[in-house]
Amino acid sequence: MDLIELEVTDLIWALGMMAIAIGISSWQRLGLEKQLAISTMLTVANLLLVGYVLAIVFAVKNLWSVLAILLVMLAIATVVARNRIDKKLPQLLLIVGGSILVSTALTLIYTNLLVLKPTNWYEPQYIIPLTGIVLGNAMNAAALAGERLVTAIKANQLEIETYLSLGATPQQAIARYRQEAIRASLIPTLNSMMVVGVVSLPGMMTGQILSGVDPLNAAAYQILIMFMLSFANLIAALLVSLGVYQQFFNPQAQLQV
Known part of the structure; x- marks a missing residue:
């Protein structure tokens, strides 16, 4: 079975889960909206950066x-x-x-x-x-x-x-x-x-x-x-x-x- 590769649009849809989580936090007045938003942005930024860096390191060895x-x-x-x-x-x-x-x-x-x-x-x-x-x-x-x-x-x-x-x-x-x-x-x-x-x-x-x-x-x-x-x-x-x-x-x- 071939690997299903995730495209940019797939990741955008994945972000929808975090948007829903933020909405639920606001609805229930949990006060987690800011933390969830920051965590989401850091997750995307950190992992994409690491992915690019590792791709270079793996190629250079x-x-x-x-x-x-x-x-x-x-x-x-x-x-x-x-x-x-x-x-x-x-x-x-x-x-x-x-x-x-x-x-x-x-x-x-x-x-x-x-x-x-x-x-x-x-x-x-x-x-x-x-x-x-x-x-x-x-x-x-x-x-x-x-x-x-x-x-x-x-x-x-x-x-x-x-x-x-x-x-x-x-x-x-x-x-x-x-x-x-x-x-x-x-x-x-x-x-x-x-x-x-x-x-x-x-x-x-x-x-x-x-x-x-x-x-x-x-x-x-x-x-x-x-x-x-x-x-x-x-x-x-x-x-x-x-x-x-x-x-x-x-x-x-x-x-x-």
Whole structure:
């Protein structure tokens, strides 16, 4: 079956759904009209821009152009995750960026060396979409773990100081909160793994099927993606929670909130 290509007129008709959504928001007085309109414009502008840029990168297949795109993606993910956690913590930008970078890099290295084995590791067709998927999910996991841990430490200052006064190390004093934060960050991923393909078809698998890829091959790729996300998210949550809690203690192991 040939791929149904979308023309400009088709996208205009697709915009009709957002126009209807804006109308419903106005009718129900939800106050979402401006947000829906801005989100619609940004979606169109961002995806069209990315589409043109990727078309050039895919044609050129140059290492530096690929690295430039990956660095931009990493920078944006780092800033977004940092802002969700806490804008005041010192060195948080470096901690979040390092956590996302390490988790994404380890995941992609493992996948490229042992699973996909592409001729060139920087093959744009593979490295850019896979990095985008892993990076986005690692960003969310880092943000969830970091925000949950920061909130827990600030809300349980007395309990943590009690543990410290009894001789516990900072790591021991916040161990329970850190574990809870990591578990909370993985809940969305684990929930998705439980129902993937049964309740919903993920975007990547749906896109492949729509483009004419054999459903079994699309399912195989989706299995790979889900395992990559679980691994990357766990590493990102572990690293960012490790870095975050250390920001709350001075060299004398005293809590500073």
